[in-house]
Amino acid sequence: MSTTYRPAGLAARTDSLTSSAIRDLLALTARDDVISLAGGLPATDLIPIDRIAAAAEAALRRPDAVQYCETSGHRTLRSVVAARESLTRGGMPVPVESVIVTHGSQQALTLLAQALIDPGAVVVVDEPAYTGALQVFSIAEACIESIPITDTGMDTDELERRLAAGLRPAVVHTVANFHNPRGVTMSEQRRRHLAALADRYGFWVIEDDPYGEICFDTTESDIGVPPLPIACHSDRVIRLSSASKILAPTLRVGWFVAPPSICAAVELLKQGADLCGSSMTQLMAAEMLADTAWLDAHLVVLRREYACRATALTNALGAEFGDRLTVSRPEGGMFAWATFRDGTDTGELLDAALDHGVAFVPGTAFASDAQYRHSLRLSFAGSTPAVLAEAVRRLGAAHTASTRV
Numbered sequence: 090m091s092t093t094y095r096p097a098g099l100a101a102r103t104d105s106l107t108s109s110a111i112r113d114l115l116a117l118t119a120r121d122d123v124i125s126l127a128g129g130l131p132a133t134d135l136i137p138i139d140r141i142a143a144a145a146e147a148a149l150r151r152p153d154a155v156q157y158c159e160t161s162g163h164r165t166l167r168s169v170v171a172a173r174e175s176l177t178r179g180g181m182p183v184p185v186e187s188v189i190v191t192h193g194s195q196q197a198l199t200l201l202a203q204a205l206i207d208p209g210a211v212v213v214v215d216e217p218a219y220t221g222a223l224q225v226f227s228i229a230e231a232c233i234e235s236i237p238i239t240d241t242g243m244d245t246d247e248l249e250r251r252l253a254a255g256l257r258p259a260v261v262h263t264v265a266n267f268h269n270p271r272g273v274t275m276s277e278q279r280r281r282h283l284a285a286l287a288d289r290y291g292f293w294v295i296e297d298d299p300y301g302e303i304c305f306d307t308t309e310s311d312i313g314v315p316p317l318p319i320a321c322h323s324d325r326v327i328r329l330s331s332a333s334k335i336l337a338p339t340l341r342v343g344w345f346v347a348p349p350s351i352c353a354a355v356e357l358l359k360q361g362a363d364l365c366g367s368s369m370t371q372l373m374a375a376e377m378l379a380d381t382a383w384l385d386a387h388l389v390v391l392r393r394e395y396a397c398r399a400t401a402l403t404n405a406l407g408a409e410f411g412d413r414l415t416v417s418r419p420e421g422g423m424f425a426w427a428t429f430r431d432g433t434d435t436g437e438l439l440d441a442a443l444d445h446g447v448a449f450v451p452g453t454a455f456a457s458d459a460q461y462r463h464s465l466r467l468s469f470a471g472s473t474p475a476v477l478a479e480a481v482r483r484l485g486a487a488h489t490a491s492t493r494v
């Protein structure tokens with residue numbers, strides 16, 4: 090699925106560039122006849138277009154909206170983010186100076202990799218991992234090591250064993266809330282353990298959290314509400330968040346909170362990368378994030394609708410495949426993770442699935458070797474329950490066709 094480019098006459102580092110399997114898939118699934126459960130796209134029908142238009146209108150009345158702004162981000166947005174981040178951390182103070190705004194949290198990953206990783210340095214990632222992080226760390230020429238994740242997040246006991254055996258990472262990257270692609274959430278005990286290991290061994294943790302706000306909080310129990318961030322337990326944690334999944338990806342507004350030395354280094358790197366982000370979309374995001382009455386109501390709608398879509402998908406998969414497929418029960422985020430127990434290779438199944446008009450991401454896209462070849466990631470976010478049911482029907486037909494060959 091991934092394409093390797095080896096053009097003549099370019100810098101050596103371009104030799105190892107590989108295209109993200111998921112971005113390649115997005116091109117394939119742009120066809121109108123394909124129902125795509127592949128991309129990590131938030132639901133277009135739930136993006137608050139009218140509120141975004143009003144925020145754009147309000148921003149444009151400000152002369153600073155059409156100008157360059159500080160490299161670290163527009164002060165108005167940094168203040169709103171600092172206040173919101175403090176709430177997420179249970180009231181822990183978050184200084185405005187510790188917030189850097191980036192062009193989506195993907196740019197935060199890129200700039201942090203430049204700031205923290207020398208070529209050959211060890212970076213630990215989840216297994217399976219967010220493909221965008223794998224891409225950034227491989228461009229940074231890191232030596233990537235993986236630690237398996239279980240139903241309670243990265244296996245920090247295994248990490249501790251590897252550290253005791255001599256592993257010395259510069260950075261550990263993890264998606265602790267509603268993992269992409271596994272959907273799981275790291276337990277509080279593992280969060281504390283990871284933070285303690287970071288303090289003991291002196292590595293940085295990148296806590297990458299675009300999905301934490303999409304928790305399917307049920308009124309009967311607090312299933313789905315993630316524990317406090319890892320950043321609450323150590324100063325060696327850099328926490329990334331984004332407006333992409335709760336407002337709209339097109340804003341390209343993300344941010345991170347980090348200690349002063351990291352903020353200062355990233356600010357210099359960002360000066361060279363883009364001078365500054367868009368003042369316009371930062372002011373729009375600030376306006377919407379500060380309007381807490383509106384935002385809370387919007388998040389209730391998002392969570393309710395995503396919970397409903399997740400249930401529709403997992404129920405349909407259960408009805409179609411029964412015992413042949415184990416399916417995760419999402420408690421938030423945008424993804425279900427499923428594994429065939431009948432030996433189905435999901436890379437091969439994808440070809441048949443595309444012929445039948447449905448797409449998903451095969452498990453092998455999320456790890457550097459061939460494991461997870463019986464697994465697949467399915468995004469329930471972008472499709473209504475009726476469309477999800479049709480997608481699963483097509484997947485069932487594709488599975489039948491591919492096992493018949």
Ligand code: PMP
Pocket residue numbers: 129192193194195196219221264269297298299330331332333338342343
């Ligand atoms: N981190 C993770 C875990 C993601 O899933 C994504 C988007 N799919 C990102 C970072 C980047 O998102 P954005 O740049 O839109 O903020």
